[in-house]
Amino acid sequence: MPNGMIGFPDEKRYVLLEHRKGSPFFWFQSVDNGSLAFVLIDPLTFKPDYEIEIDPEDSAALELSHASNGIQTLTVVNISSNPPAEITANLLAPIVFNVSRRRAKQIALYQSPYSWRHPVSTCENKKP
Amino acid sequence: MLILTRRIGESITIGGNIKVYVIDIKGRQVRLGIDAPSDTHVYRQEVYEKIVEENRLSAQIELTSFNQITERKE
Numbered sequence: 001m002p003n004g005m006i007g008f009p010d011e012k013r014y015v016l017l018e019h020r021k022g023s024p025f026f027w028f029q030s031v032d033n034g035s036l037a038f039v040l041i042d043p044l045t046f047k048p049d050y051e052i053e054i055d056p057e058d059s060a061a062l063e064l065s066h067a068s069n070g071i072q073t074l075t076v077v078n079i080s081s082n083p084p085a086e087i088t089a090n091l092l093a094p095i096v097f098n099v100s101r102r103r104a105k106q107i108a109l110y111q112s113p114y115s116w117r118h119p120v121s122t123c124e125n126k127k128p
Numbered sequence: 129m130l131i132l133t134r135r136i137g138e139s140i141t142i143g144g145n146i147k148v149y150v151i152d153i154k155g156r157q158v159r160l161g162i163d164a165p166s167d168t169h170v171y172r173q174e175v176y177e178k179i180v181e182e183n184r185l186s187a188q189i190e191l192t193s194f195n196q197i198t199e200r201k202e
Contacts, residue, residue, distance in 0.1 A: 003169065007180030008187075025198065027191075038186045039194060057166045076186045085197050090186075093179040106183075108175055116178060 001104045002061070006093065011036055014104070016074075016097075026074060028095070039077040041089050046120050052094055058107050062098045070099040076106075078117065088117035 004012050011030040019025035024045040030036040043050040052073065059065065073096050075089040091114035097104045132140060139149040146168060149161035162170050171179075 003167070005183050006169075006171075006176065007183050019194075019198070023198070025194075036187055038183060039189050060166065076182055077189070078182060078185050079189060079194070079197060087197065090179070090182045092175075093182065106179070108171055108179060110172070110175070116182060 001106075003105060005038065005095075006106050006108070008036065016040075025077065028074075040074040040095065041077050041120060043073065043075045043089060043091060043094065043118075046089070047091070047118065050091065050114075052096075052107075052109060052112070054096060054107065058096070058105055062096060062103050062105050063101050064096075064098055072097040072099055077120070080117070087120040088115075089120050090116050091118045092116055 001012050001014055004010065005028075011033050013031040015029050015031060017027045017029055019027060019039075024041050026040045026042075028038040028040050050073075054062070054064065064071065073094045075091055075094050078088050078090065080086040080088060092109050092112055093106055094109070095104055095106045134140065134150045136150055136153055139147050141147050145165055147163040149163075150158065151161045152159040164170055
């Protein structure tokens with residue numbers, strides 16, 4: 001992740017850990033800073049029609065031109081501070097992974113109808 | 129802060145490899161064109177701040193409390 005997460009430019013190397021076997025959630029754990037980890041989720045598990053457009057510069061940074069398969073997109077998870085705790089995902093700044101090249105980049109979507117805090121619906125928390 | 133006056137069609141250069149053009153001015157809105165190297169990220173300020181805030185909050189989620197929430201729902 002050459003640019004790091006947006007706002008966290010110093011941490012560039014991460015591992016992706018399953019929250020629990022079969023869980024749709026992941027911990028995106030910094031290798032260089034043990035106390036830094038983000039919670040991520042595959043948006044397709046709760047929004048099957050989620051689509052993004054990757055601009056040519058981001059595509060080049062991810063070396064995507066040769067990898068039409070092996071692309072994974074995950075989104076940043078948050079928990080609303082007001083009870084009852086609701087899980088949300090930021091659909092406007094997904095992290096795109098080129099799995100085979102082991103590269104990732106968080107990209108900002110501008111022309112997009114999605115929400116910063118899209119509710120992760122509880123009945124679809126499990127992967128199919 | 130450096131404050132400059134520019135007209136439509138004029139530009140400024142930052143650090144030798146970033147150029148900012150004033151493309152159009154309509155009322156209270158300015159259209160800017162930005163030429164920057166691909167590794168220089170340009171964000172609208174309010175969008176950038178929102179992404180950083182969402183990332184920062186996600187990084188504060190603790191495993192134990194997240195376990196409680198997901199266990200309740202799964």
